Amino acid sequence: MEESRRSFLVRVAGAGALVVLADPPLVLAQQAASAPAKADAPVPGTVSNADVLKGKDVAVFKLHSERPITGSVPAEAHDFDVTPSDRMFIRNNLLTPDIDAAGHKLAIKGLVDKELTFSVDELKRSFRPVTIQAMLECAGSGRTGFQPTPRGTPWSPTGGMGCPRWTGVRLSDVLRAAGVKANAVHVAGQGADFGAVPTLAPLIRSIPTAKALEENTLLAWDMNGAPLPKVHGYPLRLVVPGWAGSASIKWLHTLTVLDAPFKGTYMDDSYRMPRHAVAPGDRMPPDAVSAEAWPVKSMITSPTAGARYRVGEPVLVRGKAWVGEGSIERVEISLDEGSSWQPAQLDPRGDKYAWRGFRHLHRAQRPGYQTFLARAWDNKGNAQPLMATWNPLGYFWNSVHRVGVSIEA
Amino acid sequence: MLLAALAAAGVSAAQAELVSGPGAGLTTARCVICHDLEHIVRSRLSRGEWEDVLANMLKRGMPPLSADESRVVLEYLVSYYGRGAAPPPAPDTHAAAPGASAADPIGALLNTHACNGCHAIERKLVGPAFREVAAKYAGDGAAAARLAAKIRNGGVGAWGDVPMPPNASLSQADALALAGWVLARK
Numbered sequence: 001m002e003e004s005r006r007s008f009l010v011r012v013a014g015a016g017a018l019v020v021l022a023d024p025p026l027v028l029a030q031q032a033a034s035a036p037a038k039a040d041a042p043v044p045g046t047v048s049n050a051d052v053l054k055g056k057d058v059a060v061f062k063l064h065s066e067r068p069i070t071g072s073v074p075a076e077a078h079d080f081d082v083t084p085s086d087r088m089f090i091r092n093n094l095l096t097p098d099i100d101a102a103g104h105k106l107a108i109k110g111l112v113d114k115e116l117t118f119s120v121d122e123l124k125r126s127f128r129p130v131t132i133q134a135m136l137e138c139a140g141s142g143r144t145g146f147q148p149t150p151r152g153t154p155w156s157p158t159g160g161m162g163c164p165r166w167t168g169v170r171l172s173d174v175l176r177a178a179g180v181k182a183n184a185v186h187v188a189g190q191g192a193d194f195g196a197v198p199t200l201a202p203l204i205r206s207i208p209t210a211k212a213l214e215e216n217t218l219l220a221w222d223m224n225g226a227p228l229p230k231v232h233g234y235p236l237r238l239v240v241p242g243w244a245g246s247a248s249i250k251w252l253h254t255l256t257v258l259d260a261p262f263k264g265t266y267m268d269d270s271y272r273m274p275r276h277a278v279a280p281g282d283r284m285p286p287d288a289v290s291a292e293a294w295p296v297k298s299m300i301t302s303p304t305a306g307a308r309y310r311v312g313e314p315v316l317v318r319g320k321a322w323v324g325e326g327s328i329e330r331v332e333i334s335l336d337e338g339s340s341w342q343p344a345q346l347d348p349r350g351d352k353y354a355w356r357g358f359r360h361l362h363r364a365q366r367p368g369y370q371t372f373l374a375r376a377w378d379n380k381g382n383a384q385p386l387m388a389t390w391n392p393l394g395y396f397w398n399s400v401h402r403v404g405v406s407i408e409a
Numbered sequence: 410m411l412l413a414a415l416a417a418a419g420v421s422a423a424q425a426e427l428v429s430g431p432g433a434g435l436t437t438a439r440c441v442i443c444h445d446l447e448h449i450v451r452s453r454l455s456r457g458e459w460e461d462v463l464a465n466m467l468k469r470g471m472p473p474l475s476a477d478e479s480r481v482v483l484e485y486l487v488s489y490y491g492r493g494a495a496p497p498p499a500p501d502t503h504a505a506a507p508g509a510s511a512a513d514p515i516g517a518l519l520n521t522h523a524c525n526g527c528h529a530i531e532r533k534l535v536g537p538a539f540r541e542v543a544a545k546y547a548g549d550g551a552a553a554a555r556l557a558a559k560i561r562n563g564g565v566g567a568w569g570d571v572p573m574p575p576n577a578s579l580s581q582a583d584a585l586a587l588a589g590w591v592l593a594r595k
């Protein structure tokens with residue numbers, strides 16, 4: 001275990017990958033120790049969970065774990081056009097680093113004509129900032145909807161996601177400044193987060209060059225008009241909209257252009273789906289593919305499950321629909337558990353990767369328990385399934401969402 | 410505020426504990442250095458899934474388990490956090506420190522303070538093996554007191570760059586007992 005952090009990272013990367021990995025700042029290696037039994041005492045160089053939670057609406061924000069910190073809000077707490085920062089989900093794999101923005105650098109390396117380095121200020125001055133509203137969702141969001149429930153963060157059907165506004169520069173502008181070579185295939189991102197022991201694998205993931213060059217893939221420093229909260233990647237992060245959230249590397253310090261997908265545990269062992277569906281409970285087959293863009297999904301944000309109405313009262317069913325790549329064409333509501341469907345009204349289209357609001361006015365005619373199901377369709381003819389395809393790691397749960405209310409005489 | 414949020418959120422503010430059974434101590438010690446026990450306590454997985462979890466943890470950087478330790482940990486997880494009905498809680502007969510029983514106060518200290526997360530008796534994990542420490546300070550009459558202070562205050566440098574975190578909740582008497590036990594692992 002005496003091997004240096006650098007040699008460990010090289011071994012993790014695999015002999016075949018053409019990879020140049022950044023050395024994390026020395027101070028991080030020295031600070032990578034923790035008192036395992038003391039959940040509240042922050043490790044030097046990190047932000048405590050208590051400080052992180054000061055930025056969250058704790059009345060609605062539910063923690064799933066403390067180490068690493070994960071948490072989310074329920075569907076009814078998402079009844080906003082733009083996800084407020086205090087309701088944005090948290091999914092750390094390691095600790096929350098406490099980074100001084102003034103000293104932070106982003107390096108662009110690998111298969112580029114010119115390796116470049118920027119401070120956050122230099123990025124702001126050298127490229128045109130843009131602001132977009134874009135969806136970020138953990139690949140495991142909705143995992144508890146699967147039966148049996150696979151291992152991993154127990155997100156509810158509508159936990160582990162949000163659609164805030166991001167301000168940053170386009171990754172495509174920065175990559176073009178560096179000059180992407182013709183044999184580039186993937187772009188890997190690495191952040192400054194670290195764990196309790198120095199052997200912990202860094203969270204390195206890569207995306208195809210086409211997605212890296214898509215104009216909505218950002219190097220972002222701002223969420224909802226304010227600097228990124230520390231837990232959301234301050235001072236700089238990747239935003240890869242619509243894709244598995246782990247591609248959006250937080251506390252970003254290095255981007256490496258590669259001739260193949262990055263070889264590491266967060267690419268090869270996690271974020272994999274069977275190419276052909278397996279039976280619930282089966283293990284991952286050898287033929288597996290990378291989890292990339294979210295399939296079409298929606299949620300009902302109002303009414304809250306269990307709400308009560310009187311006969312004759314209007315029930316305004318509201319929600320959001322989204323798809324990783326594509327656009328929302330139609331949302332339907334069912335009042336009879338899926339036997340029949342009627343179209344909901346869609347809000348006007350927003351930014352390409354933003355969710356799209358829908359609404360449906362129901363007038364309760366009869367007393368009893370009334371359920372509402374919402375099913376979205378994308379522009380390629382894909383609809384949400386009644387039952388999302390089970391997979392061993394519990395990714396991309398996108399079953400039709402259902403909320404029930406009581407109608408009283 | 411943190412405690413209120415955690416209580417409201419259903420995550421117990423006191424660290425979750427594993428159900429007592431053969432291997433609970435070892436499983437706790439090996440797992441708790443990187444993440445909280447909620448990850449295990451919330452899980453109900455098949456044998457194959459637990460095998461995959463352990464393999465994944467190794468890939469993510471967990472210090473390797475010996476063959477015996479792997480067997481103990483896997484059987485514990487499959488029995489007490491499997492998809493079938495769990496057996497009733499039983500005494501932990503596989504204490505984290507091989508050779509110490511669950512009734513042994515040293516074994517209890519090693520478990521409670523997660524020493525076994527970074528140290529083993531015979532081989533280096535994150536920190537030196539207890540046997541190596543005993544060899545280094547053999548014949549040094551003042552070593553027990555110095556090591557007791559280091560265990561309580563933390564330290565770095567004698568064995569490498571990785572700091573040993575402080576264990577401020579350890580009493581002087583317990584720290585001396587641990588230091589004495591470590592120095593006897595010759």
